[in-house]
Amino acid sequence: MTDDAAWPLAQHVCRTGYADLPPSAVESARRDILDTFGCMLGGSGSPGIDELFGVIARWGGLAESRVLLRRIRLPAPQAALLNASMGHALDFDDTLDTGGSIHPGVSVLAVCDSLGRVTGRDVLTAVALGLDISCRIHSRARSIGAGIAPRRLGYSGPPRRQAS
Secondary structure: OOOOOHHHHHHHHHHOOHHHOOHHHHHHHHHHHHHHHHHHHHHOOOOOHHHHHHHHHHHOOOOOEEEOOOOEEEOHHHHHHHHHHHHHOOOOOOOEOOOOOEOOOOHHHHHHHHHOOOOHHHHHHHHHHHHHHHHHHHHHHHHOOHHHHHHHOOOOOOOOOOOO
């Protein structure tokens, strides 16, 4: 056994298969994937996306993952960055708003695409576990005070409404 805090999370991911997921997790993963594609479509024409694509497309590398709506394959990290940028552009993608805000969705799709023979069940399992783990890490970090760093950088959270 190790003292590494990531160890129990890694064991959880490695030991969990599609058959272990409750039906509600599978349904949530399906909705998240559909929502992600819709957000990527909506954000594909947002300011800065064409410029980002122009920069990333020049970087080169192994053509392993698709970029939505671009008819091009890029290295998985670059495809994930561009797809995530389109997905987050309108700020309508999946969000965990408890104690801060994270958008845990889009990146898993580029990784699955780069692996090749990934089944639909594999994708659903990866999405369900990715959402689970990222939300657990975020929630734990918030509970131990890790969320104070943005305040040091001048971010104090969303604007508060004045009482009328």
